[in-house]
Amino acid sequence: xxxxxxxxxFWTLMIFLSVAWYGFLLFYVGFKGGREILELTRTLDxxxxxxxxxxxxxx
Amino acid sequence: MHLTYLxxxxxxxxxxxxxxxxxxxxxxxxxxxxxxxxxxxxxxxxGIASLAATELGLVTVMYTAQLGYTHGFAGxxxxxxxxxxxYLVGASGxxxxxxxxxxxxxxxxxxxxxxxxxxxxxxGLFVVLGGVLNMGIFLRLGGEFLVAVTGMNPKWLEWVMTLxxxxxxxYTVLGGMLSVLVTDWLQFIVKGAGIVVTSILVITSLxxxxxxxxxxxxxxxTAESVGQTLKAHPFNPVHPTSFGWTYVLWQLVFQIAVVTxxxxxxxxxxxxxxxxxxxxxxxxxxxxxxxxxxxxxLWGVAALIYWSQHGGLPADLxxxxxxxxxxxxxxxxxxxxxxxGFIGLLLAAxxxxxxxxxxxxxxxxxxxxxxxxxxxxxxxPMAPKTKLFITRALxxxxxxxxxxxxxWYEMPGNAWDYxxxxxxxxxxxxxxxxxxxxxxxxxxxxxxxxxxVLGAIGPIxxxxxxxxxPVDKQISxxxxxxxxxxxxxxxxxxxxxxxxxxxxxxxQPQVAV
Numbered sequence: 202x203x204x205x206x207x208x209x210x211f212w213t214l215m216i217f218l219s220v221a222w223y224g225f226l227l228f229y230v231g232f233k234g235g236r237e238i239l240e241l242t243r244t245l246d247x248x249x250x251x252x253x254x255x256x257x258x259x260x
Numbered sequence: 261m262h263l264t265y266l267x268x269x270x271x272x273x274x275x276x277x278x279x280x281x282x283x284x285x286x287x288x289x290x291x292x293x294x295x296x297x298x299x300x301x302x303x304x305x306x307g308i309a310s311l312a313a314t315e316l317g318l319v320t321v322m323y324t325a326q327l328g329y330t331h332g333f334a335g336x337x338x339x340x341x342x343x344x345x346x347y348l349v350g351a352s353g354x355x356x357x358x359x360x361x362x363x364x365x366x367x368x369x370x371x372x373x374x375x376x377x378x379x380x381x382x383x384g385l386f387v388v389l390g391g392v393l394n395m396g397i398f399l400r401l402g403g404e405f406l407v408a409v410t411g412m413n414p415k416w417l418e419w420v421m422t423l424x425x426x427x428x429x430x431y432t433v434l435g436g437m438l439s440v441l442v443t444d445w446l447q448f449i450v451k452g453a454g455i456v457v458t459s460i461l462v463i464t465s466l467x468x469x470x471x472x473x474x475x476x477x478x479x480x481x482t483a484e485s486v487g488q489t490l491k492a493h494p495f496n497p498v499h500p501t502s503f504g505w506t507y508v509l510w511q512l513v514f515q516i517a518v519v520t521x522x523x524x525x526x527x528x529x530x531x532x533x534x535x536x537x538x539x540x541x542x543x544x545x546x547x548x549x550x551x552x553x554x555x556x557x558l559w560g561v562a563a564l565i566y567w568s569q570h571g572g573l574p575a576d577l578x579x580x581x582x583x584x585x586x587x588x589x590x591x592x593x594x595x596x597x598x599x600x601g602f603i604g605l606l607l608a609a610x611x612x613x614x615x616x617x618x619x620x621x622x623x624x625x626x627x628x629x630x631x632x633x634x635x636x637x638x639x640x641p642m643a644p645k646t647k648l649f650i651t652r653a654l655x656x657x658x659x660x661x662x663x664x665x666x667x668w669y670e671m672p673g674n675a676w677d678y679x680x681x682x683x684x685x686x687x688x689x690x691x692x693x694x695x696x697x698x699x700x701x702x703x704x705x706x707x708x709x710x711x712x713v714l715g716a717i718g719p720i721x722x723x724x725x726x727x728x729x730p731v732d733k734q735i736s737x738x739x740x741x742x743x744x745x746x747x748x749x750x751x752x753x754x755x756x757x758x759x760x761x762x763x764x765x766x767x768q769p770q771v772a773v
Contacts, residue, residue: 208333212334213468215340216459216554218547219459220456220459220460220551223455226312226548229305230308230309230445231448237302238306241303241306241438248290
């Protein structure tokens with residue numbers, strides 16, 4: 202049946218493209234996501250409330 | 261146990277790295293907004309990693325592999341539909357666009373703006389019940405995967421999963437969404453590596469052409485000595501022996517509801533910097549969901565072929581009910597297939613899958629309980645530290661509840677019916693409310709209440725009917741699902757049209773629609 206062959210081609214494409222896409226994202230998101238984590242921590246650091254300073258000594 | 265020192269080394273390095281990164285993020289948590297939605301500072305690639313990691317848990321791998329085992333490649337149809345739904349929603353901004361613009365922290369919070377506090381509270385209850393009960397099954401199934409792959413003594417399952425949950429709770433309670441994001445990123449990498457390597461090993465072990473031929477033989481019944489081991493057409497999902505048209509159409513509707521309504525997915529949308537980032541995250545993550553079904557499905561197909569060619573399932577699986585045996589067939593096959601070192605990688609990937617999903621889910625449901633069930637009932641504003649303390653305590657409480665409900669205590673009766681009902685109640689009700697709140701100005705709080713009630717009555721009725729009628733007369737999942745959504749929509753329409761439209765000051769300011 203032609204429909205069976207078309208479905209087989211479709212699933213073959215889906216599976217091999219999925220392996221390729223997962224492999225690509227591994228490196229792409231791995232690299233870019235790592236940089237975004239650093240950026241996120243910098244942003245949060247800059248937004249953090251200032252640490253409380255101890256009261257000045259009288260002496 | 262099948263593990264060598266190399267396997268153990270890989271697992272220990274992964275766990276230490278993950279825990280250190282998660283605990284380190286605690287220093288950046290200054291309030292509930294940092295804890296629950298990472299201060300809305302999440303960018304695109306971190307969002308992709310987090311969304312993909314959270315929605316691909318060990319329980320997902322078990323089910324999608326089972327679909328491959330019982331439906332061949334056609335079992336991945338649901339993944340293709342989910343990817344299509346996610347891409348369409350990302351491209352159009354349907355629901356997620358106005359939801360992100362509304363600046364809310366959870367979905368029920370949006371309902372308060374349109375329908376008032378009571379509807380928010382009731383919807384929050386539905387969201388939490390559906391979500392937490394759904395999650396109850398994760399730990400045990402995840403543990404069973406580990407037992408099957410490693411050959412670990414099943415008596416250790418509860419203790420191993422308790423230890424794992426303890427580790428997850430430690431970093432989730434301390435760092436909230438910030439820890440979840442960073443560990444999700446690490447887990448995305450480990451899990452991706454495990455999935456890619458395992459899939460390549462599965463394909464090369466049989467060869468693609470041989471795999472396809474052997475799969476067809478399992479379906480046409482010419483497999484030597486075991487006969488037909490696959491009842492459904494392995495390629496065509498609309499073939500009468502497979503899912504059929506009605507089920508496929510139902511899944512398309514269902515997946516649109518899932519990607520616009522499921523709170524753990526929406527939590528990532530609400531954590532994004534802006535609407536554009538959220539929509540781009542959906543579009544770029546969409547194809548990942550094809551692989552979420554197709555690759556474990558491929559392992560399931562290979563397991564079916566392997567066990568068919570080796571005289572049937574191993575002895576310890578043969579006495580189990582058909583559903584349980586097909587669930588465990590793939591992990592048992594992977595335990596046989598994978599060589600030294602690769603089992604360690606697969607296990608690290610499996611732990612990553614379990615940890616990313618559990619941490620994301622724990623945080624999400626705790627945030628809804630705090631934000632939509634507790635906060636609306638408190639008259640005086642709470643101090644930021646108190647809010648943070650309560651949310652952390654809720655994460656811990658859900659974790660403890662899951663330990664006993666999902667791991668140490670075995671539920672009587674059919675747990676799956678229970679979960680299907682709670683999931684349908686959640687999706688039918690909340691999806692209807694969301695669409696009406698965002699796109700229908702005439703929607704009223706009476707309509708919202710009617711949608712919630714009818715959306716709950718439908719699934720419960722179907723459960724009762726299916727318990728009392730013979731198997732051949734039972735209502736199919738797709739008919740039950742369509743009817744649940746239909747009832748919720750009818751409730752919203754009738755309730756809204758039969759009640760007076762609310763004045764602008766009856767609720768808080770309207771959402772921009």
